[in-house]
Amino acid sequence: MAEKKNHFRAPVSYTYRRKAPFEQLLNHMEKVRECIDILGKGLVKYYKGDYKNFSEVAQRVSDLEHEADLIKGNLRAHLPTSLFMPVDKGKFMWALREQDKILDHAENLVKMLDMRHTKIPKELQDVFIDHAKLVMKTVKAMEAAVENIRDLVETSFVKREREQTKKLIHKVHDYEWKADQKKYEMTKGIYKLEKKLDPMDVYHLLKIADWVDDIADHAENVADWLRSMIAR
Amino acid sequence: MAWSIGANDVANSMATAVGAKAITFKQAVLIAGVLNFFGAVLVGPHVTETIKGKIVNTGMIVDPHVLLLGFIASLLAAAFWVTLATWKEMPISTTHSIIGALVGFGIVAGGMSSINWAKVGHVAASWVLSPIAGCIIAFFVFKLIVKLIFAKDEPVKYAKIVGPFIIGVTAFLITSSLLLKTNLSSILGVTELPHVLVISAGVSIVVIVVAMFLLRDIEAKSIEDYATVEGIFRKLQIVTSCYVAFSHGANDVANAIGPVAAIIPLASTGEMSPIAQIPPEILALGGVGIALGCLTWGRRVMKTVGGRITKLTNTRGFSVDFGAATTVLIASKLGLPISTSHTVVGAVIGVGLARGLEAVDLGVIKKIIISWLLTVPVAAATSAAIFIILIAIV
Numbered sequence: 294m295a296e297k298k299n300h301f302r303a304p305v306s307y308t309y310r311r312k313a314p315f316e317q318l319l320n321h322m323e324k325v326r327e328c329i330d331i332l333g334k335g336l337v338k339y340y341k342g343d344y345k346n347f348s349e350v351a352q353r354v355s356d357l358e359h360e361a362d363l364i365k366g367n368l369r370a371h372l373p374t375s376l377f378m379p380v381d382k383g384k385f386m387w388a389l390r391e392q393d394k395i396l397d398h399a400e401n402l403v404k405m406l407d408m409r410h411t412k413i414p415k416e417l418q419d420v421f422i423d424h425a426k427l428v429m430k431t432v433k434a435m436e437a438a439v440e441n442i443r444d445l446v447e448t449s450f451v452k453r454e455r456e457q458t459k460k461l462i463h464k465v466h467d468y469e470w471k472a473d474q475k476k477y478e479m480t481k482g483i484y485k486l487e488k489k490l491d492p493m494d495v496y497h498l499l500k501i502a503d504w505v506d507d508i509a510d511h512a513e514n515v516a517d518w519l520r521s522m523i524a525r
Numbered sequence: 526m527a528w529s530i531g532a533n534d535v536a537n538s539m540a541t542a543v544g545a546k547a548i549t550f551k552q553a554v555l556i557a558g559v560l561n562f563f564g565a566v567l568v569g570p571h572v573t574e575t576i577k578g579k580i581v582n583t584g585m586i587v588d589p590h591v592l593l594l595g596f597i598a599s600l601l602a603a604a605f606w607v608t609l610a611t612w613k614e615m616p617i618s619t620t621h622s623i624i625g626a627l628v629g630f631g632i633v634a635g636g637m638s639s640i641n642w643a644k645v646g647h648v649a650a651s652w653v654l655s656p657i658a659g660c661i662i663a664f665f666v667f668k669l670i671v672k673l674i675f676a677k678d679e680p681v682k683y684a685k686i687v688g689p690f691i692i693g694v695t696a697f698l699i700t701s702s703l704l705l706k707t708n709l710s711s712i713l714g715v716t717e718l719p720h721v722l723v724i725s726a727g728v729s730i731v732v733i734v735v736a737m738f739l740l741r742d743i744e745a746k747s748i749e750d751y752a753t754v755e756g757i758f759r760k761l762q763i764v765t766s767c768y769v770a771f772s773h774g775a776n777d778v779a780n781a782i783g784p785v786a787a788i789i790p791l792a793s794t795g796e797m798s799p800i801a802q803i804p805p806e807i808l809a810l811g812g813v814g815i816a817l818g819c820l821t822w823g824r825r826v827m828k829t830v831g832g833r834i835t836k837l838t839n840t841r842g843f844s845v846d847f848g849a850a851t852t853v854l855i856a857s858k859l860g861l862p863i864s865t866s867h868t869v870v871g872a873v874i875g876v877g878l879a880r881g882l883e884a885v886d887l888g889v890i891k892k893i894i895i896s897w898l899l900t901v902p903v904a905a906a907t908s909a910a911i912f913i914i915l916i917a918i919v
């Protein structure tokens with residue numbers, strides 16, 4: 294006989310999941326937070342032309358992406374149709390998916406940056422760094438909005454908490470918009486220098502601008518799904 | 526049988542409190558043991574009556590010897606089935622097994638007409654209705670908590686007012702159930718309905734004042750101090766846990782004691798008198814059995830179940846406890862044997878539907894329905910088989 298097995302009849306225990314979905318979404322978000330912190334610092338150094346240790350940054354980001362993937366996979370695998378959640382399950386999964394895309398893009402970005410060390414022209418350094426910072430701020434704002442889920446769940450989505458989350462979501466939109474404006478400034482700057490620069494450099498600079506900005510776009514998408522998740 | 530009930534069903538009903546960390550395992554076992562005993566002795570007779578004499582029409586079977594064997598067969602069949610289910614970890618109910626077993630023996634002994642089908646119908650209906658009732662009550666209690674506490678600008682302040690009031694309602698229900706048509710009420714000489722209501726109201730007011738007094742020092746640390754709200758409900762949940770244990774004793778003691786209550790007079794006098802009172806000693810025996818069950822085995826079960834449901838916070842646990850216990854207590858007063866654990870599941874789903882839980886697995890409903898469909902026929906068949914064997918031997 295299996296000694297370790299406890300024998301009892303307990304229908305109550307079938308009602309619950311061992312791991313709550315929102316808790317896991319927040320765990321996933323923690324991975325995003327950690328990853329974006331590392332990426333933000335690494336990016337600023339890279340822009341300044343300091344490529345030392347960048348491979349390690351790339352490796353760490355890649356590891357975090359993998360850890361987050363495991364959480365995502367686990368969450369997806371354990372949401373059967375019989376599970377009842379206080380929010381739309383589809384929207385919940387979309388929020389998770391977009392949150393995961395942040396990490397995917399972060400990984401692609403660092404891998405590419407690590408493959409070819411593209412020098413950022415002196416004239417563009419400031420605007421590049423500003424852009425990176427705005428993107429990081431967008432993600433930070435998204436983290437704050439997602440974190441408010443805890444209070445939402447605790448109070449079973451009362452109006453006050455929903456309004457708070459909405460305010461946090463507005464901040465995400467604000468930063469994302471600012472990041473977009475910065476990106477146009479960057480692109481304009483790159484075109485201005487196109488005669489001076491090596492074509493391969495131009496290509497890469499444009500790519501960097503795009504890929505960094507993508508991170509902010511996906512953070513905004515997470516916020517949008519969150520918004521529709523809590524809407525009545 | 527009583528031991529098995531104590532070990533499993535008590536754990537089921539107390540697990541919400543333990544899972545929500547309102548009480549420790551030791552406290553849960555103690556509360557469950559003591560209050561189950563009182564519930565069984567004081568409010569137990571109604572349901573025991575039903576099991577003892579209202580399922581099988583005892584007037585139809587004239588031979589007391591046959592009746593005696595029949596009740597023994599039912600008890601054995603139910604005990605066997607419950608033990609098997611426990612071993613296999615199936616979410617069946619002791620209540621359903623014993624009713625099924627009684628029906629089985631009744632059909633074999635006296636034919637279809639010996640079963641009081643109307644009563645069986647009532648009981649079966651109550652099995653469907655009790656989880657739904659638990660669900661509805663828990664839903665509204667939780668909605669009330671959300672509307673009156675969480676939606677306010679100062680949740681902690683309102684928790685200190687609303688909490689004691691719900692506890693007051695609990696006290697009112699318990700006292701009135703104690704005083705309406707029970708042994709206690711005849712001892713105290715309180716039988717008139719208005720009297721009972723006045724006394725119950727008095728008790729609940731006292732409880733409200735005491736609860737408010739005990740909570741007076743709690744202050745909110747910030748405006749959104751939900752942790753403190755939960756802390757208040759952690760204290761209040763101790764009361765509702767007692768409520769659950771009490772109601773559980775009142776209802777489930779009959780599963781074990783009902784047949785025994787029929788056997789003892791049969792064995793001693795050789796006659797079945799449907800009007801005979803159920804002696805308090807037998808109820809006490811059942812109560813002790815249940816208490817022993819949860820003292821010995823309940824801890825282990827509770828630990829596992831409680832550990833699985835840690836996501837249940839105190840406000841949720843409170844709503845579940847209140848919804849389930851109220852349903853079970855009312856059913857006990859009506860003499861309907863229902864399943865406490867299934868009612869608890871209903872209450873949990875109710876809170877889930879009120880957007881109170883991160884996730885509720887509705888698959889459990891299917892499992893429970895299967896267990897309904899399975900338990901009654903199987904227990905009936907087993908009981909019939911044992912009965913035939915017993916008749917052949919004796």
